[in-house]
Amino acid sequence: MRWRRIRAIALKEAIQIRRDTRSLIIALFMPFMQMILLGYGVSLDIKHLPTCVYDREGSQNSQALLKHFQSSEYFRIVSVLKDYREAKAALDADRCRIVVAIPQDFSQKLSDSGGSSVQVLADASDDNTANIAIGYAHSVVDQFQSDLARGALGFGGSPSLLTQGVDLEERVWFNEDLDSRDYIIPGVVALIMALVGALLTSLTISREWERGTMELLISTPVLPSEVMLGKLIPYFAIGMLDAVFCLVFAVYWFHVPYRGTLFALFLTTALFLVVVLGVGFLISAGIKSQVGASQIAVLVTLLPTSLLSGYAFPIDQMPPLVQGVTYVVFARYYVTILKALFLKGSGLADLMQPVLAMVAYAAVVAFLAGRAFKKRLD
Template identity: 40%
Template sequence: MNRQRLRGLVRKEFLQIIRDPSAIAIAFVLPVLLLLLFGYGVSLNARGVPLAVVVDQPSAQTSSFVGGLEQSAYFAPTTYPDIAAARHALMTRQVDGIVWLRGDFTRLALTGRSAPVAVWMNGVDANNARIMEGYLQGVWQNWLQLEAERQGKPLLLPVSVQARIWFNPAVRSRDFLVPGLIAVIMTLIGALLTALVIARERERGTMEALMASPVTMAEILLGKLIPYFVLGMGGMALSVAMAVWLFAVPLVGSLWLLVLCSALFLLVALAMGLLISTLANSQFVAALVAVIVTFLPAFILSGFIFDIDSMPTVVQFLTHLVAARYYVAILQTVFLAGNVWPVILGNSAALMVMWAIFMGIAWRKSHKRLD
């Protein structure tokens, strides 16, 4: 391998990147847009949920319970005169749930028996309905505790649950989504941009000049990979900076470990893109294949949003073929839990195996001829 020829190829590719605004946009503008969209616009937490409240017989107890709903950040309760009006509001999507305090609520609450509270939920969004149910259970438990203290009696419950949340005590979905989004961004930068490099040379007719030159195939491949590796690491640095300083996502683990694992995943993404570019004959086909084969699996099957353990068994098996799955696990661990070495080493080993496979296939498919 001739270093002078390699430097010339790297310089040529950097000039191509500078002259092509789309590459700069994908590497630096697209990460900013995706992070702003998911950081501010997407939330898995239910807050300010419109709730209909019907009270048959107002009393001090019903007022304190409704006050608990009003003080909760998760609900925006609205009082309705009767259950018929609340049902109409639920049917017309004005509210997402109904809390009905019936006429004997106060009597049963004062006698120590379970008070009848009817709760109806809009189950169109099943996940949101389950979250709302959990929040209402919390409001109910808080109200029981306050009533017991007001009466000077201990709260007698068959089971006392003390929840302790690790790694994300604030229970912010942003802290979960933003690290996983970095994997999607790195997949886009690494696979999509690299998938176009060889196909672009074929379309523009410059591949013949490269094949006629004394450069080797190894120099051509390295000359294509090195600039996009630098570009990808720059996009990663921008994404991590926005995650930590703009969205206040805690980085508990080592920054250098995060950089090392990110470089490893970027090599896998570059190898996948290079393989696609080697097999595709046009930039359009290469871009389409890169989106279908790399971006969509990274978005859906990596655990970035959807829990892998909740997927069918066959789909869980398929997720092992998605490189982003291992990188998402590393990102969420390093950001929220720290340097948990069993998780980091196991997923890093899987990424190294995938890099060797993709790079080996790309190398075998790359020949210094035009056929």
């Protein structure tokens, strides 16, 4: 391998990217767009959730609690119910997603034992929403409780919440603010990098086939590995730039707290980029049309990353078979790492497993890509 030729290809590619509006849009504008879209739009935070209340007590205390619910931005009380039958009907008819039921002895218990319980009925057909709603209900009740403790409400005791469904303990542990954005945004960064990186590189070889420049290039003594390296260098630089942009955006715009070391972040991000670019190059070497290559690139990055990387939907809640499939999704390792770095502040030593998995992945992809690109016309 000759550095001179690698540099020539890298330089050429960089000039072409600079002059190609489409590449520039994908490289610079798409990460921004997606951070905004996924950060705000596809946030798992549920606001103004239609809520019904069934206040069986009708006391000052129960009304104070319901006021807390109403004033929270998460819930919007749509109607007041008179019995459980109505509650079921309301949920079935989709008039509301959650029912808050306050028992007859709410105040009684509160004053007797200093604790009481509230019942939350949620429509679990949307498991995710139900979980999050219950989480919010927790926080509202917590708030009520602390206000009560401070005497803000003018009476004593503290209620506890009786919840149904999945245990929320773990999530709440690392995401105290219960802001799902903190949970999702690190994954969004991985998603964007996978998509942008694979999309850009998937075009690089197929474009040369389509434009007829490849025939001339393969008639020179340049080595396939030189072509591959030369082409990946500028995309690596763009990918790192995008990564920095996304991470800075996550921390300073969405205020996702970052707890890990910068070194670990840089190293794992670079590793992930190598995998992503390698996959893009592999696609490109296999498919000679730009349209085909970009479609495949979107298919192998966007779908698996958004569904199976664990960026929004926890892997451990998936069926065992699907969990097995996620090991093939290269983004899952990076998502795991990013979440650990952001939310737990893990060190590199804690992340050896996903890091090694990515190294292995990178090696396999590089090997396949090197073999897939042939300097031959047929």
